[in-house]
Amino acid sequence: MTAVSDSLSRPALPGRRRGHAARPGLESERWHGYLFIAPAFIFLCAVIVVPLIKAFWTSLERTRGLNTMFVGFDNYVRVLESEAFWNSLRVSLSFTALCVAMHMAIGLGLAMLLNRVAHARAVLRVAFLTPWMVAPAIGSTIWLWLLEPQFGVVNYLFSAVGLIDSYKAWLGEPSLAFGSIVAVDVWRGVPFVMLLLLAGLQTIPVEQYEAASIDGASPLQQFRYITLPNLKYFIVVASTLDIINTIRMFDIIAVMTGGGPVGATEVLPALLYNTAFRANHFGEAAAIGVLLLILVLAFSVLYVGLTRTHAQEGSR
Amino acid sequence: MNRVDLTPADILRWVLILAALAVTLFPFYWMVNTSLKPGPEVFQSPPTFFSSNWSFEAYRVVFETRPIGRYLLNSLVVSVGATALSVVLSALAAYGFTRFFVRGAAAFVLFLLFTKMLPETLLIIPYFQIMASLGLVDTYLALILAYSSFALPFSVWMLIGFFRTIPRDIDEAAIIDGASRLQTFFKVILPLARPGLVAVALFTFIIAWNSYVWALVLTTDANMFVVSVGIANLVGEYRVQWNELMAASVIAALPVMILYGFLNRHLVSAITAGAVKA
Numbered sequence: 001m002t003a004v005s006d007s008l009s010r011p012a013l014p015g016r017r018r019g020h021a022a023r024p025g026l027e028s029e030r031w032h033g034y035l036f037i038a039p040a041f042i043f044l045c046a047v048i049v050v051p052l053i054k055a056f057w058t059s060l061e062r063t064r065g066l067n068t069m070f071v072g073f074d075n076y077v078r079v080l081e082s083e084a085f086w087n088s089l090r091v092s093l094s095f096t097a098l099c100v101a102m103h104m105a106i107g108l109g110l111a112m113l114l115n116r117v118a119h120a121r122a123v124l125r126v127a128f129l130t131p132w133m134v135a136p137a138i139g140s141t142i143w144l145w146l147l148e149p150q151f152g153v154v155n156y157l158f159s160a161v162g163l164i165d166s167y168k169a170w171l172g173e174p175s176l177a178f179g180s181i182v183a184v185d186v187w188r189g190v191p192f193v194m195l196l197l198l199a200g201l202q203t204i205p206v207e208q209y210e211a212a213s214i215d216g217a218s219p220l221q222q223f224r225y226i227t228l229p230n231l232k233y234f235i236v237v238a239s240t241l242d243i244i245n246t247i248r249m250f251d252i253i254a255v256m257t258g259g260g261p262v263g264a265t266e267v268l269p270a271l272l273y274n275t276a277f278r279a280n281h282f283g284e285a286a287a288i289g290v291l292l293l294i295l296v297l298a299f300s301v302l303y304v305g306l307t308r309t310h311a312q313e314g315s316r
Numbered sequence: 317m318n319r320v321d322l323t324p325a326d327i328l329r330w331v332l333i334l335a336a337l338a339v340t341l342f343p344f345y346w347m348v349n350t351s352l353k354p355g356p357e358v359f360q361s362p363p364t365f366f367s368s369n370w371s372f373e374a375y376r377v378v379f380e381t382r383p384i385g386r387y388l389l390n391s392l393v394v395s396v397g398a399t400a401l402s403v404v405l406s407a408l409a410a411y412g413f414t415r416f417f418v419r420g421a422a423a424f425v426l427f428l429l430f431t432k433m434l435p436e437t438l439l440i441i442p443y444f445q446i447m448a449s450l451g452l453v454d455t456y457l458a459l460i461l462a463y464s465s466f467a468l469p470f471s472v473w474m475l476i477g478f479f480r481t482i483p484r485d486i487d488e489a490a491i492i493d494g495a496s497r498l499q500t501f502f503k504v505i506l507p508l509a510r511p512g513l514v515a516v517a518l519f520t521f522i523i524a525w526n527s528y529v530w531a532l533v534l535t536t537d538a539n540m541f542v543v544s545v546g547i548a549n550l551v552g553e554y555r556v557q558w559n560e561l562m563a564a565s566v567i568a569a570l571p572v573m574i575l576y577g578f579l580n581r582h583l584v585s586a587i588t589a590g591a592v593k594a
Contacts, residue, residue, distance in 0.1 A: 030495050033416025040409035040472060041424070043401075047465035048431050053443035106336075111335050124333065126580055128340055133576050134569045137544035141565050142343045145350065145558050146553060151359050153346055160362075187340070248435035251528045255548045269437040277533065278440050289438030300433045304426065306408035 035252030045288060059286035075287040085288065087263050090215040095267055096247045102186045103242050104235065112227070114194070115201040125198070132191035136251035143184045144256060160252065171257055174264035181265050184252055189245075193238050200234030201227070233310050240303040244296055268292045347569075350561035351375070358559045374563040384564055386539060387546035389516055391568075392530075394458055394542060395524035398463035403517050405464075406471035407509070408483060413472075414479040425476075428469040436466065440533050447534060454537045462534060463524040470523065471516050475505050478512030479505070515582040525572055543568045 007304035029190045079085045114124055131139060144152050147170040155167040170180045205228065209292070212222050228235075253259060259266030259274055268288065276285035350358060352370040378384055413421055444453070444461060452458040482505060490500040506513070511577040541549065547564050550556045 033412045033418040036408045036412025036501075037418060037424070040405040040468060043464070044427075044431065044468060047440070047461055047468075048434070051439050051442035051446065053436070054446065055438055058441060058445070062389070073360055108373055110333075110336055113329055113336075116329060117333070122580070124337070126576070127337060129576075130344060130573075131340060133522070133561060133572055135528065135544050135572065137526075137528040137548050138565050138569050139343070141551060142347045145562060146343055146346060148558070151361065151363070151558070153363050156361070156363055185331065187343070191340075196351075225319060245431050248433075249439065250437055254532065255551070260421060269435060272435075272437045273440075273529075276444075282441055282445070286441050288437070290494050291433065293438055296433055296435055297430075301429060303433075 004179045011069075032064055039160070055286050055289055059290050060283070062283045071283070075283040076291075079284055079287045079291070084263065084266070084271060085291075088266050088268050088288075090179070090245060091263070091265065092267040095178070095185075095265075096183050099185045099189060099240055099246050102182070103189045103193045103246075104239055106186065106190045107238070108197050108231075108235070110190065110194045111197035111201055114198055117271060125195070128194060129191045131188050136249075137255050140184065140252045140255035141190055141299055143180075143187075144171075147180055172261060174261050177257055177264050179259055181252060182258060184256065185246065185249065188252070189242065192245075193242055196238040197231065197234055197243075200231045200238075204230045236306055237303065237310075240299055240306060244299050244303065248292065248296055268295075347562045347565055351566050352557050353559050355557050355559060358557060374557070374559040375567070378560040378563045378567075381465040382550065382560075382564065383539070383546070384543075384567060387541050387543040390456075390540060391525055391542040391544075394459040394463060395521050397456060397460035398467055398524045399517050399520045401460060402464045402471045402520055403513060406468055406475050406516070407506065407513060408501075409472050410475035410479045411505060413476050414424070415484065417449075425473075428472055431466075431469045432473075436529060439465070440529060443530070444533050454535055454540045456540075458534045459531055459542070462530040463527060466521045466527075467523055471520055474516045474519070475509070475512060478509055478516070481512075483510050515579060518579050522575055545567050 003225065019034050022153075042131055059075055060070060060072060062075065063066050110128065114121055114128075117124065137213065149155065149167060149169040150174065152170070155164070158164045159167065167192065168176055171177045208226050209222055212226060217225070247267075248269055249267070253265055253267055253270045257265045259270035269292065272288045272292065275281050275288060349365070349367065351374050352368050352372070353364070353367050354373055355370060357364060357367060357369060412418060413425070418424075447458045486504060486508065487500050490504045491497070495503065502511050525545065527542075528544045528548070531545045532548075535541055535545065538546075538549075547561070547568055550561055550564060
């Protein structure tokens with residue numbers, strides 16, 4: 001019995017097969033694992049790896065009329081020499097930095113508030129998640145109406161409480177449009193961060209806080225010396241993931257501004273989309289995509305490295 | 317009954333929570349509120365926060381004058397198709413990963429993680445080119461393949477977690493009883509994994525239903541629009557009234573809200589599982 005369960009829990013390792021050869025059925029199982037995984041593997045190659053390779057290839061080509069020719073890194077040179085790309089990179093980085101900072105600050109605040117709530121926490125958690133559940137395209141449509149220049153309720157509410165002295169075209173002016181998009185993304189992105197940090201907070205033993213209170217630690221000191229150190233891993237993972245998600249976010253921009261006015265909200269995915277499907281420069285768009293990919297991969301490597309070191313530390 | 321003592325700190329906490337909740341949920345209230353207003357009242361200033369004339373007129377108009385039904389049908393077909401495809405493939409793969417020694421398994425799982433992080437706008441270009449050259453633009457198939465491509469890594473990831481919780485002794489017992497590997501998988505393990513499969517399927521469905529850019533690029537014929545694209549497209553039309561647009565938004569958001577209600581129990585573990593563990 002132990003022999004069987006051992007071979008099942010560690011199936012078909014080459015060196016371990018000896019001694020089990022007498023059992024029928026299991027000897028042939030060496031390949032079963034590959035057979036089970038093959039469909040997903042082949043599918044992913046077809047729908048992700050092949051398109052990815054094609055995207056790289058496209059970034060090295062240019063189409064003129066009916067002719068497509070290989071131009072080497074010419075598209076990259078053009079992209080890197082264009083004002084639009086650097087504007088877009090600036091917009092993307094400041095958008096991501098601002099949004100992630102606010103997601104983290106508000107998310108942490110909310111998570112700490114909810115962590116101390118004894119009743120109705122499950123209900124509250126789902127209620128707070130609503131902006132994250134609904135399709136970004138639909139959420140953005142709602143915000144288009146809220147921010148509408150003449151009849152939008154945001155203008156009405158803000159002027160009623162004296163925040164603004166005249167109705168604003170929130171998405172019509174460059175500086176306002178950028179802020180508005182950030183606001184919408186904060187509304188949409190906080191729940192995810194809140195959820196991760198709440199999960200983190202719940203791993204902190206209550207006894208630590210109780211002991212600290214007995215020792216006379218102020219709430220601020222408790223936050224500094226108990227909450228933050230315990231939450232460090234969750235904060236780092238949540239912000240890395242959030243950076244990755246925010247820097248490639250496109251749906252909100254696509255519905256609300258398309259990148260305008262005058263490029264004020266043209267994040268890299270928007271520039272990519274506009275270059276490909278408005279200007280019809282697929283080669284340059286693919287080059288922008290590859291540059292964006294490099295940016296995202298840098299953060300992804302960071303993320304994987306972080307979760308792996310943590311897993312190793314945890315298992316030690 | 318326990319008596320609840322509210323300290324000033326508790327009161328402050330609840331005030332902050334309720335304020336945050338109000339900001340979070342107000343857009344949804346405004347969507348519903350607007351969708352129930354008669355046309356002229358939508359443009360009334362100051363706006364009415366609770367109309368005395370609520371009616372379902374906007375819903376009737378939007379269904380009668382816009383192909384909302386068609387959009388919903390398209391979304392349903394594509395989301396169900398993508399869910400079925402990716403859950404079947406990922407259940408097989410998750411079984412393979414959790415029951416056998418597979419060379420390169422770690423690398424494959426790492427690859428899954430990376431695919432979750434690819435900028436979708438980059439993949440859309442080659443996707444569009446490939447689908448266009450195959451004549452598949454404006455077909456359900458193109459969208460099902462596209463949606464599955466980003467849903468599958470998520471499903472595999474989640475299902476590996478669920479399959480790990482099913483003890484291998486069960487496989488072993490079935491095989492000793494004379495079942496083949498495939499029989500064991502279909503007749504013994506899949507039924508046991510059903511709660512996990514259902515949760516993953518609902519999540520995949522929601523991700524597909526909520527997706528926007530892929531459908532935006534891969535459909536040109538208005539009859540093939542999915543609901544998110546159809547509604548975003550209405551925004552550009554001057555004839556559309558905001559109450560009708562908000563009614564359409566409610567219709568599009570409702571299925572997802574209902575499904576999340578069913579998923580409530582799995583919601584948190586599912587979201588955190590994929591993110592924090594690696």
